[in-house]
Amino acid sequence: MKISKTRLLAALLFFVCGACKKDFLERAPGVNLTLDKVFADPVLAAEFADNSYQFRVSDYHRWGASNTRTSTAHLSDESIAQGDALTSVSPFYQGLYHSTENDIGTVWDDSYKGIRNCNIVLARVDQVPWTAAQDAKRIKGEQYFLRAFYYFELIRRFGGVPLIEKAYGLDENIDLPRNTYDECVNFILADLDKAETMLPVDYNATSGPNTASNYGRATLGSAKALRARTLLYAASPRDNPSGDAAKWQKAAAAAKAVMDMNVYSLMPSYGSMLSLNKSPEYILIKIRGPRSRVFTYLQDAILSPGSGGDQGTNNPTQNHVDLYEMANGKPITDPTSGYDPQQPYTGRDPRFYANVLYNDVSWQGRRMQMYDGGQDYREGNQTYTLTRYYIRKWWPEVISAASSGTALVNYIYFRYGEVLLNYAEAQNEAVGPDASVYNAINQIRTRAGMPNLPAGLSKTDMRNRIRNERAVELAYEDQRWYDIMRWKVGPQVVAQPMKGMNVVKNANGSFTYQVITLPAGVQKVYTENQHYYPIPRREVQKSNGILKQNPGW
Amino acid sequence: MKSIYKALLAPFFVIAGCLLPGVQAQTGNPGPNRETGTDTGRSSLSLMGVDGKNEEVAIPFGSRPKRHLPGVISVLRSEQLPQVPYSNLNEALTGLLPGVYVSKQNTAPGYDASNILIRGRSSYNDAQPPLVLVDGIERDFADMDLSEIESIGILKDAASLAWYGIRGANGVVLVTTKHGNTAGTKVTLSGMGGAQLARANIKPLDSYTYATLYNEALQNGGLAPLYDQTALNAYKSGSDPYAYPNNNFVDRFIKKWAPVQRYVAAVSGGNEAAKYFTTFSYYNQGGLFAETQTPNYNSNAGYKRYNFRSNLDATVTKNLDVSVNIGGRIENRAEPGQNTAYAGITDLLNAIYLTPPNAYPLLNQDSSYGGNTIFQNNPLAQLQSRGYNSQITRVLLASARANYKLDGITKGLSLTAMYSYDMAGVYISGRTQNFEVYQRNPATGAYTRFGTRASLAYRAASFANTSRNNELWAGLNYKRTFGAHSLDIAGYYNGASVFNPIGNIRFDYNRKSASTRVSYDFRHRYLADLVLNYSGNVRFAENHRYGFFPALSAGWIISEEDFLKEIKPLNYLKLRGSYGLTGNDNLFNARLYGWQSLYSTAGFQSYSFGTGFSSAGGATGELSLPNPDLTFEKSRKLDLGFEARLLSALSITWDYFLDKRTDLISPSFIPGFIGQGLVPGNSGEAQYKGFETSLGFNKKWGLVNLNLFVNYTLAKTNLNSYNDQPGLPKYQLQTGHPLANLGRMFVAEGIFQNQNEITAAPRSTLSGKVQPGDIRYKDLNGDGLIDNFDQTVLDYTGVPASYYSFGAAVSVAGFDLSAMMTGQHGGSADIRSIIYAGNANNGFLNQYSVDRWNTTNGAGALYPRLTLSDRGNNTALSTFWIRSTDFLQLRNVELGYTLPGSLMKKLKLSACRLYINGYNLLSFSKLNDLDLDPALISAGRNAVYPSLTTLSAGLNLTF
Secondary structure, eight states: OOOOHHHHHHHHHHHHHHHHOGGGGOOOOTTEEOHHHHHHSHHHHHHHHHGGGGGSOOOSOOBSGGGOSBOGGGTSSSEEEOHHHHHHHHHHHTTOGGGOOSTTHHHHHHHHHHHHHHHHHHHHGGGSOOOTTSOHHHHHHHHHHHHHHHHHHHHHHHSSOOOOOSOOOTTSOOOOOOOOHHHHHHHHHHHHHHHHHHSOSOSOBSSSTTBGGGBTBOOHHHHHHHHHHHHHHHHSTTTOTTOOHHHHHHHHHHHHHHHTTOOOOOOSOGGGTTSOSOOTTEEEEEOOOOBOSTTSHIIIIISOGGGTOSOOOEEEOHHHHTTSOBTTSOOTTSGGGOOOTTSTTSSBOHHHHHHEEOTTOEETTEEOOOSTTSTTOOTTOTTSOSSSOEESTTOOTTOOSSOOOOBOOOEEEEEHHHHHHHHHHHHHHHHOSOHHHHHHHHHHHHHHTOOOOOTTOOHHHHHHHHHHHHHHHTTTTTOHHHHHHHHTOHHHHTSSOOEEEEEEEOTTSOEEEEEEEOOGGGOOOOOGGGGSOOOOHHHHHHTTTOSOOOTTO | OHHHHHHHHHHHHHHHHHHHHHHHHOOSOOOOOOTTOTTSSSOGGGGTTOOOTTOEEEETTEEEEGGGOOSOEEEEEGGGSOOOSSSOGGGGGTTTSTTEEEEEEEOSTTOOEEEEEESOOOOSSSOOOOEEEETTEEOOOTTSOGGGEEEEEEEOSHHHHGGGGGGOTTOEEEEEEOOOOTTOOEEEEEEEEEEEEEESOOOOOOHHHHHHHHHHHHHHTTOOOSSOHHHHHHHHHTOOTTTSOOOOHHHHHBOSEEEEEEEEEEEEEEOSSEEEEEEEEEEEEEOOBSSOBOSSOBOOOEEEEEEEEEEEEEEOSSSEEEEEEEEEEEEEEEEESOSSTTHHHHHHHHHHHHSOTTSOOSBOTTSOBBOOSSOOOOHHHHHHSSEEEEEEEEEEEEEEEEEEEOTTTSTTEEEEEEEEEEEEEEEEEEEEEEOOEEEEOTTTOOEEEESOOEEEEEOOOEEEEEEEEEEEEEEEEEEEEETTEEEEEEEEEEEEEEEOOBTTBOOEEEEEEEEEEEEEEETTTEEEEEEEEEEEETTSOHHHHEEEEEEEEEEEEGGGSHHHHTOTTEEEEEEEEEEEEEEEOOOTTSOTTTTSOOEESSSSOOEEESTTSOEEEOOOEEOOBOOTTOOOEEEEEEEEEEEEEETTTEEEEEEEEEEEEEEEEEOOOOOGGGOSOBOOEEEEEEEEEEEEEEEEEEEEETTEEEEEEEEEEEEEEEEEEOOOOTTOOGGGOOTTSOSSBOOEEBOEEEEOOSHHHHHHSOEEOSSSOOOTTSEEEOOTTOSSEESGGGOEEOSOBSSOSEEEEEEEEEEETTEEEEEEEEEEESOEEEOHHHHTOSOTTTTTOSGGGGGBOOTTTGGGOSBOOOOSSOOHHHHSOBGGGEEEOOEEEEEEEEEEEEOOHHHHHHTTOSEEEEEEEEEEEEEEOGGGGGTSOTTSTTTTSTTOOOEEEEEEEEEEEEO
C-alpha cells in the first residue's frame, strides 16, 4: 500500500482547512433571536408585548422561602407571622426594612423590568407588520396601561421615582435622579389618557383578537380604576400634606367615572370574592388556574397542620377580628352592641365568617380546635396558629389534608367594591358625607348583609367608618398595608400591641376566651419614616449619590 | 457480625467456583509476567515512590521517559492503584500523590461522590474540578473499573496543561486504558468481598429525654410544658408503647453493615499483527436499610455496575496501525420509591434520623401504620409500602485511532487521527405505591387517617439525560535524534461537539483547538518544551472567542554533569521550571451567548388569559443585557522544582507553585431601573501559591522489602479582586480573604448568662426577644444594634490550606503489610446543621441538645438555650458555629500473602495473592467530640447517608 506524498499532503490540507472552516464555532444561538426578528414577526411581537404583564405583583403571598410564605397582611395589623415567615418579616417588625428583599427590592426591580418591556414594545409597535389576528391598537393601549400600572406600584411604595421612558443601553448615561411624586402622577395620568383611547370595554367579541379567551387583559375599566386609585393616593394625607381638597375632588370624579360606565356591579355573594373565574365585580384580576395544596402558599402559610398544612403561619390578629362590627351595625366597643367576650364569635358582621376561621367553627366536616391539645393548635409549635385564628379568605374549603382538590384563589387588582369605597372616601373628604357617600358605602354594606350606616354622621365619623369598612371589606386583598401608609396611621394601628385569643376547653366542653398580648417577637414598630419604603439601599449605593434616599432611612 | 465473615469470604468461593472448570481450559503459553497488571503479587502501597524502570509517562499524543520530562506530571501506574472498595474511582487517588486533594462528598450506594482538586483553589466560581480525559477524550473516570486502567497521570503545571489551552486551568487527569501486548496470553481473575460498616450515625434521644428537653424549650418561650408527669413516667417505664412509644429508628432501620463486592475477569494477549485486551467487571454495593423485603419487591438502596472494555490494536501494513477501543458500562441504581432520583434515600433518612422517638408507634394496635398530622413519613411504611425506583444508566464509549508512519517523507514523521463517539442515557422504572397512616385517639379508640393509599403499580418508565460527545483529534508527530540533539514535535487539531442538555438549553456546543509541542533534548541533560495552543469556544464573541496559550518549560539533569557525577550517593537530580498560560471556558452564571443582545422564545413563563386558563401569551422576552467583552478565564502558572534520587533508595520531589487567575467571571451591577440584568463581566482575580513535596524510601534486605512515603501539599489561596456589591463596608468585602470562604458571619462573644448582660449589650435585631442563653455578638459598626452590618468576612475556608499523607509497606517473603494515614489542616466548617439537625416539628432536638444552656448548667453549656420559635439570634451564621476540620485519618491497612512460585507452577498460575484490608478505619480530630466523621461531617444526620468503614478481603489470580 503506497500513498503518494502529494495525496497525503492533500489529505493533510483537507484536515487543516476543515479545521478552520469558520462556521464550526459560528453557531446560530438556537431559538434565540435578535430584536429585529422578534418585531418582524407579528406573532412573536404580540407574545413579547404580553410579557409586559409578567412583572406585576400577582399574588398575596409573594416573598419569604419559595416566595410562598409572606404577605403584606403580615406587615399590617391584619395578621402576624411565625416560623419561616417570621424570619423574613421580623426585620419589618423592627422597622429595619433595609435587610430585606421582598415587597421593596423585588417590586422595585420587577416594576422596572415591566416598564422596560413596555418601553421596548412602544418603541417598535408601529413598525410591526400586524395582521388581522392581532389588535395593534389594543396592544399599544395595554403597554400604556401597564407602564402606568408599574409606576403606580412604585410610587405607592417609594414616592417619586426615576421616570424611564425608553429601554436604556449600557453606553448611555444611566445616572438618573428621582422625579417628584407629582411628576410621576402626571406621567401615569398621561399614559392612562392614551390607554383609555385604545383599550376595549370588554373581551366579548365573537371573533378576532378580542374574544373571551382574552379575559384578564387590560380594559377601559382597568385604566379608569387605576386612574381613580392613583388620584386617591395622590389626595391622601401622605402625598397631599396641605390637604388640597381639589385633589380629593379629582379622585372622587375619577371613581365616579368608573361607576358611570355602568359596566360593573357588586356580585351577590361576598364569600366567593376570590373564587370565581369571572364576575361583574372584577375589573382586573390575575388569571391563574385552580391551585392545589401541595407546593403552594396554601401548604406553606395558610392551612392548619391539622388540615394538611406544613406551616399555618399567617394568623389573623385579634386587632383585625375586633374591627368587625356586630351584625346590628354597631362596633363591638359600643356597650349597646350586644358583644359578649365569652361568645366573641356570635352575631358578627357576616364578612367576619367569610374572612376568618376561629375556634369551634365548622370547617371541612369538623370543628376547628384552637385550644391546646386540639387538632389546630399546639402550644409552642410554630407551625400552628399563634393567635388561634386562620385566614378563611385564602383557604378554599376543598383544600384539606385528605383531598387533592383544587380551587381558585384570585389575586384581584381592581374590583368594583374598591371603586365604591374610593368614591366614598374621596367624596367625603372633598365635600363631606353627602347622600352619594352614604349611597356608595351602603351598597357595600347591603351586599355584605349589614345594615346601613346611621344617618347624620360627621365628616370625621364618616371618615372613620369608611376606613373601618375598607379594612373589613378589603381584608386580605393586599390593600390594608398601603392604606395604612397613605393614611399615615401606622403608629396608631400597627405600632400597637398585637393581640391574639387564648382558648381553653373546659371539662364540660364549653370554652373560655381571653384576649392576650402576643409574644415580643411578633410585636411591630412603626415610625414616621415608614410611611414610605426606603429606596433599595443597593440602588442608592450604585447611583453615586444621584438617587436620593427617602427621609429617615 | 458473623455474617460479615461470610461476606469477606464470598470472593474466594466465587473464584474457586469459576476455576474448577477453568483450570483445565487454560491453554497457551504463559509468557514472562509483565509488570503491568493490577493483579500481580504486591500491595499497591509497596510500590509508592518506586520508579518504574525508565518509566514512560503518557503525555498528550505521545509518551516520554519520566526522566526526560521538564513538566510536572504525577503518575500512578496500574500496579500502584489501590483496590479501593468504593464505586467512585476518585477515591483511588486519595493520599497517593502530592498536589491532589480528594474530598468525600457522599457515600450512598449509587451516589458515592468525591471531588478532586489539583493543588489549590484559585477561583470562587466552582470547586475547580479538573478536566478528566480517558484515552485523550473528555470522559467520566470515576465510574470506570480499576481493571481498565493502565495509568493515571495528573498534569499540574502550565507546560503540561497548555496543550489543552482553554480547558486546562484546573489541571488534567489523564487516564490511559490497558492494551494487549505480545508477551503472551494473560488471564486475570480477581474477586473482592467486604462489609461496609455504618459509622457516625446520629444517636437518637430516648422519649423521656426528648420530652424533657421539649418541655424545657417550651418553657424557654414562656409556654406551658406539653408533657405532664404521667407522660414522662410512661416514657421512662415504657409501660404503654402505643400511647407512649419510645422508638429507636436508627437501630431498627439502619443495619450495622452492608455487603460490597467486586469481581473482574480480564484477558489480554496478541502477536505482531494484532493485540487485544478485554475486561469485564462487576461491582455491587448493598444498601444499609433494614426491613426492606416485601412479598413483591425489595426497596433497599443498592448500586450494581457492570463495566466492559475491549481494546484492539492491529498492524495493518508496515506503516499503518489501527486501534479500536470500545468501553461501556451499565449502572443500576435502586432505592425506595419516590418520583425523583435520590429522594427515596433522603426522605427515608429524614424520617429515620429526625422523627422524635415518641412521635407514634410504628404499628398501631390494629397493625395499621402509625402516624399523625405532622409526622406522616413512617419509615416502615416508606420501606414496605412506597414501591421502589430503579434507574439504569447505560454508557457507550467508542473511539478509533489510526497511525500512519511517514518515514517515506522524512524519517520520524507520523500521522495520527482519532475519532470518538460517546453516548449515555438513563432508563427509569420501578413500582409506585403509597400508604396511609393512622392516629388512634386513646379516649375513644377511633382512628384518624392521614395520607392516601395507592396500590402497587408499575412506575411510568422514562428515558432521561441523553448525552453525546464527539471529538476529533488529528495531527503529526515527528521524533528524531541527531547526534546529541533529540527533537520531538507534535502538532494536533482538535474539534469537539458536545450535546448535553441542561434544563431547557437543548443545544450542542462546539469548541476547537490547535496544539503544538516542541521538545528539545540535548545530551539527555538539557531539556526544553515549548507548548503552544490556540483554542476557542462557541460561547464567546468572535473577537474574544479564541485564546493563545503558550507555555515554556526547562529541565536540567544536573546529576549528569561531570562535577556531580563524582558524588555517588546522588543517583539523580533534575531541576525544572515552567511558566505559561491556560484558560477556563466555563460560563458559570453568565448566560449562553452572553455577548449577544438576544430575545428568547423559550424559558419565559407564559402568561394565561381567559376564563378557561388556556390561552397563554408572553412566552417571548428579552434576555439579560449582553456583555460583548465576555471571555474565558485565564490562569498563569509558575512552577519551580526538582526531582532527586539518593542512595539508590530515597526519592524526592519538590515543587513551588503559583497560580494567578484573572478575568474570573464576577457579577455585574447596573441600576435596577434599567429593568434588565447584565451578563457578568470578567473582573475577578484570585490565586493560590505554595509547595508540594513527596518523599519515597524503598530498600530491600534479603527477603524484606521496606517502603515508606510522605506527600505534603501547602496551597495558600487569596481572592485578589471581586466585584462586590457597591457600598459595602470594607469588613464585608470578600477581597483579600481565602477562597471557598464560609461567608459573612457575626462575631460571637459567648452566651448571655443573665438579663443584665443583655441590657448592657447592643440590641440584637436577629430575633424578637433575646434571653439569657442566647449568643452574644460583637457590634462591629458600633451603632448599638446587631444587624446585617455586623456581619464580616473572615478567613475561614472550606478547603484546607494543607493536606498530607504518609504510609509504609513492608513485605517479608510472601507476606506484605501496608498502611496509609491521610490528613488535612487549615479548613473550617459551619456546624449549625449538625447541632440543630432537625426541624420545627421535632423542635430541633437531638443528641447535642443535652449540652444546651439552661439556668442550672449556665457557663458550662456548649450550645445556646433551646427554643422552638423566634430562633433567629441563635441560628445566624457566626464564629460560634465554626469548627476546624483538621483531621488525621488511618485511611487504610492491608495485609496480603502471595503464593510462592513453586506452588504457583503446580497450579499453573503465574501469580496469586490473597489480601484483607480496611478503609476509613480511625480518625483523630477535634470534631470527634461531636461523634462524626471529620472527613464527611454531614454524614449520618439530617438526610445524609452514614459514613462507611469498609473491611474487605480479596484474591487476585493471573494465569
